[in-house]
Amino acid sequence: MKARRGISSLSRERWRRFKANRRGYVSLWIFLALFGASLFAELLANDLPLLVVYEGRLYFPVVSRYSEKTFGGEFDTDADYRDPQVGTLIRAKGFMLWPPIRFSYGTINYDLPSPAPSPPTRANPLGTDDQGRDVLATIIYGFRISVLFGLTLTLLSSAVGVAAGAIQGYYGGKVDILGQRFIEVWSGMPTLFILIILSSVVQPNFWWLLLITLLFGWMNLVGVVRAEFLRARNFEYVLAARALGLKDSRIIFRHILPNALVATLTFMPFILCGSITTLTSLDFLGFGMPPGSPSLGDLLSQGKDNLQAPWLGVSAFVVLAGTLSLLVFVGEAVRDAFDPRRAS
């Protein structure tokens, strides 16, 4: 549309500069592909077959549960498809289609060649942890939960941070001074101890962790956004908007916030990095997700406890380092794209 060309040309120009940073551009696609794949982790690594054909009928164990009796077994319990007996029953009158990795993150492999943690084999390409669980499956599920946690925390903390920064910067004066002092005090609070206290009261889960880290992690963007608002509230078009009698909320959202968003977007990938690291370190210290959850931090801590089994620590390290590097590269490209000095 002709009418929109002014802004869209700016966005196009930014996209062009983003793409010009090849490393960041490629990193973005790799990251999106990995994250996209991990969203379908249940189809990649599972202790349930994707499809069972039995007596000419189709069953989808990933979607719904079937009793062992369905396949001619003895008991009215959920079928354990990894049980050789169930396998034999099904194969007699049909077949099973397994995902590439036949373990979920919690599946214990009782059929190990050596005591757990056992080294990589054909069945467990990255070995197992100290309870006989497949490392590759843990990594796939752990990566997914880390990134989801990171994204949620980033979005929420940015929203809170931008709002706080906007209000302080726009109103200035007392609001600003009180807000700044509050943030100074608040950021001095020991997050870790509060988590330790919390974990003795409730069993921390995904949402509890998110809440606590959000409570103490929203200050990231306040400084930038506040500075941007302090600068922009004296712009002539903002003064003109005030002279027109516009409401404060409208001036903030319509006239100033778009300026602050550039700084915010530039920071986003780096905040995402930080959020992922936060969850991993909490898991590593044992104050994170409940036991039995797939977790990169937990895998790292197992690696530390089992130095004789390097596949634990090395796998977790490679995945974490890879993820964070990809995000930093993307962040650099975003920064290039929004850098006004490169805009010429």
Next chain:
Amino acid sequence: MSEVVGSPTNVPASGSLLSIRDLRIAFRRGTELREVVHGVDIDIGENETLALVGESGSGKTVTAQSILRLLPDSLAAYPAGRIEFKGHDTLKMDLPELRAIRGDEIGMIFQEPMSSLNPLHTVAKQLGETLFLHRGLSASAARPLSLEWLRRVGLSQPEKKLDSYPHQLSGGERQRVMIAMALANEPSLLIADEPTTALDVTIQAQILELLKELQRELGMAVLFITHNLEIVRRIADRVAVMHDGIVVETKGCAEIFAHPAHPYSKSLLDAEPKSESPEPDLSRPILLEAKEMRVWFPIQRGFMRKTTGYVKAVDGVDLSLRKGETLGIAGESGSGKTTLGKALLRLTASKGSILLEGDRIDALKAEELRLCRRRMQIIFQDPFGSLNPRMTVEDIIAEGLETHGVSDRAERGRIVADTMRDVGLDPEQALRYPHEYSGGQRQRIAIARALVLRPSLLILDEPTSSLDRTIQFQVIELLKELQGKYGLGYIFISHDLKVLKSICHELAIMKDGKIVESGPAARIFREPRHPYTQELLSTAFGLN
């Protein structure tokens, strides 16, 4: 591109010091070249002052910078042409040769004295640097010479100024330091790129006087770039008029003012205001009356931020404006005129009473004030900064309507289209963004935004200062027309007395936060009473 009338070159009487032939300059954008100067011929003789005149975007600054090849090679290219300085082509020189000329044989002064001095070094260090580079003088050897130069450019207390940092100097003093730096090596050519544009008129006159005197003393040639014709008339020997990247006419100074040949030169010279100030009509009702206006900014010192004094930006100002008339407020920068304008609209906290059409607005609460704002509007100096670059023109103009209760979209569109026609814009282009418009058109958009609310009072804060002269008077004409049509009351804040003369019924001269003289504009221009007013008028109108 314009036609060239007669011979564009008109060679100087004395031998040619600098001769530019068929110079073309292009900017690189990716692999593309965009030509901005299309074959310029300029000659400057020794001891001669050539004024290069043109509006913004005509290519005069680019041409001047190309003489010393100051534009980075990654940005600019020279598809054709020669720039011969003393018989050597600067376009063909390598960097060491160029550096030997820069600041030694050719000195340069820039427009903005704030940013052309390094804020982190003292004057002594910056002056000493040019002396060290071209004459190998050590810091101690350069010091007496630097001091001598500060004295020559007329700085008071040169010993003290030598050890000052740029921020401790005023704008005029900084420009004097720049001149000292440019002249310290006694160049044979000085390029002065709008050296006085950022300065107040009284300072402007002093700087021009100084330049003229130094030129006589040192016997150098000056290439003077400006858009201000008063300055040209005062100092130039010959004038080259530039338009759209070519020189359309070059002539002796007196001759070009008497008989401009090229139509563009004519329009440039015609852009001077002719009209006399309109007489005030005492029978009109009072629109705005302000009494004892005060805006004091506290100076806070020490750990407990104790208030130790006040900066009195506006200090006890009384004024009144009748419906449909214009009150001009004149003064130099720092006189408090902009602060007064904002205080009248209650955009800045102030003391004193303000009556708008009989209603006290100085005591209104935030929400009442917000609703009252549709009766009083403001237009700012910079048409680039006062429009939100992310909004279309239609959204910009319609925003006030939306806030003040016109909720029907079609109705808003209709009013916006009417208003755009009122200010001379094409409503068909309502969906464009501000950056697609020129400065003058942007100022029209700003006027439309204010006008669409049908205010009774419009405060114009230097609305024409950042526009080219020809555009300035179009905007003034538009404002007059709108005043007649809608009976608007204007408060016109400006440092430009010529503009004020053509539009104001009443005039108030401000200095240091106080009004020193006020009354009917025609009377003040005819017989100024206060000495400061007389000084302002003589510098603004007395140049010819």
